[in-house]
Structures are given as structure tokens and as C-alpha cells.
Amino acid sequence: MTKTITKPRRSQADRSAATRAKVLAAARDVLCAQGYSGATMHAIRDAAEMSLGAIQHQFPTKAKLMAEVAAEFAAYRTRVYTDAIRRGTTPRASMENLIDANFAMVSRPEMAAVLEIHLARRNDPDLDREVGPSTRRFDRRVRLWGHFILRAAGIDNDKAYQSLQLLNNAVTRGLTVEYIRNPDMNLIDRSIATWKAQMLAMVFGS
The missing domain is CATH 1.10.10.60 (Homeodomain-like)
Known part of the structure; x- marks a missing residue:
């Protein structure tokens, strides 16, 4: 049986x-x-x-759902970025790994989704209220990572790094939009390589 x-x-x-x-x-x-x-x-x-x-x-509510989409991706990025930094054997290597990990996000659907959410926050107070806390926590983590990497390299110029981080955020979001419009990864990768070289030169001087 x-x-x-x-x-x-x-x-x-x-x-x-x-x-x-x-x-x-x-x-x-x-x-x-x-x-x-x-x-x-x-x-x-x-x-x-x-x-x-x-x-x-x-x-x-829709706002709570959108906030969870954003928070889930922020948690994922935190894990990926933390691992990338830890794999670096020097401050410069940690920064390179962090840059690479960041720009690997450009082609992910979550990046486009979260960009849509953040743009919508301007005209949706409920959404802004729900999304704001996790966004601020993630942004603080990114600032601290950069701060610690620069300190380890003996670089003490927080204002310059803050400006560079703002530029890097703008490039990341801009390339996300470009990828949505024209998902040509060869072109995106060349653009990333150009920006990465410029960013490392501005941070480490060569």
C-alpha cells in the first residue's frame, strides 16, 4: 500500500x-x-x-506600500555596499568597490522604481512622510561610509566629499534615467568608467 x-x-x-x-x-x-x-x-x-x-x-495605503518598496531596496543596497567596502584591502580599493557596487544598481528595476517614488514625494505629503525616515537613514549610512574611507586614507575634507557625493548621486540617477530611455549597457558602462576615473582622481589625487 x-x-x-x-x-x-x-x-x-x-x-x-x-x-x-x-x-x-x-x-x-x-x-x-x-x-x-x-x-x-x-x-x-x-x-x-x-x-x-x-x-x-x-x-x-499606497504610500505605505511605496515606502516598503523603497525601504526593501535600501536594505539590499546596504548589504551590497557593506560587503563591497569590506572586500577592499586599502581605502582606495574600498572606494572603488563602493563606486562599482553603486553603479551596478543603475540597470536594476528597483532603481527605476525607487526613483519614481522619490520624484513623487514632491507632491504627495503622505508618501514623503512614509518614505522620508528610511531614506534619511540610508543617506546617513552612505555619508558615514565615505567619511570612514577618507579618514582611513588620511583625507580630511568633508565639505569636498559632500559635494562629490551629491554629484555622484546626480550621475547615478541620471544614468538610471538614461538606461530606462535607452538600455545600452555598453554606452552606460563607458560613461561609468569615465566618471569613476574622475571621481577617484578628485578624491585621491591620481
């Missing part, structure tokens, strides 16, 4: 986590394809193939 093997039932926590992951992936994809205005809760519902009620049980 053949015994029927039954799979153990997933816990409520596992089911909830799977639902959240599915909704977040759907929100990211809709943001990339249709922009923030097109990423309505109904559009996300259709992409996730679940009921609006199930989505709102996890994320009561």
Missing part, C-alpha cells in the same frame, strides 16, 4: 511573508512599466493577481 506524503502546511507567518514579497514585486514592476501615477493599487492588484483586500491587509 502506497502512503500518501502530505506537505506540511505553511505557517501564517510564511504565508504573510510570501504575500508581501509578491505584492512588493508587483509594485516594483508596475512602477517600472507605468511610473508612479500608473502604479495604482488596482494596477498592482492586477499584476499581483490577488484581491485588493489581501494587499490592503498588508499595506493599508
Whole structure:
């Protein structure tokens, strides 16, 4: 007699986590394809193939859902950047690794999705309130990473680094937009190499 093997039932926590992951992936994809205005809760519902009620049980408002998309990507970037810095055997190598890890994000759909979210914050107070805290935490981490790398290299010029970091953010976001418009990675990579060389020269002098 053949015994029927039954799979153990997933816990409520596992089911909830799977639902959240599915909704977040759907929100990211809709943001990339249709922009923030097109990423309505109904559009996300259709992409996730679940009921609006199930989505709102996890994320009561669009602002909270968008904030979680941004926070999840910030957490991912934090892990990647931390690992990149630790792999550097010198301050310059750590900075190079950090630059490389940052620009590897340009072609990721999450980068485009989060860019849409941050642009929408200007005219959406609820969104700005929800997204602001995690964004500020991530920005502080990035500033501290740069600060520690420069200190390790014996460089003491925080104002110059802050200006350079602002420029780097602008280049990163600009290349993200360019990738959305024309996903030619050869061209993007050449542009990144040019900026990387300039940035390292400005920081380390050669």
C-alpha cells in the first residue's frame, strides 16, 4: 500500500511573508512599466493577481506600500555596499568597490522604481512622510561610509566629499534615467568608467 506524503502546511507567518514579497514585486514592476501615477493599487492588484483586500491587509495605503518598496531596496543596497567596502584591502580599493557596487544598481528595476517614488514625494505629503525616515537613514549610512574611507586614507575634507557625493548621486540617477530611455549597457558602462576615473582622481589625487 502506497502512503500518501502530505506537505506540511505553511505557517501564517510564511504565508504573510510570501504575500508581501509578491505584492512588493508587483509594485516594483508596475512602477517600472507605468511610473508612479500608473502604479495604482488596482494596477498592482492586477499584476499581483490577488484581491485588493489581501494587499490592503498588508499595506493599508499606497504610500505605505511605496515606502516598503523603497525601504526593501535600501536594505539590499546596504548589504551590497557593506560587503563591497569590506572586500577592499586599502581605502582606495574600498572606494572603488563602493563606486562599482553603486553603479551596478543603475540597470536594476528597483532603481527605476525607487526613483519614481522619490520624484513623487514632491507632491504627495503622505508618501514623503512614509518614505522620508528610511531614506534619511540610508543617506546617513552612505555619508558615514565615505567619511570612514577618507579618514582611513588620511583625507580630511568633508565639505569636498559632500559635494562629490551629491554629484555622484546626480550621475547615478541620471544614468538610471538614461538606461530606462535607452538600455545600452555598453554606452552606460563607458560613461561609468569615465566618471569613476574622475571621481577617484578628485578624491585621491591620481
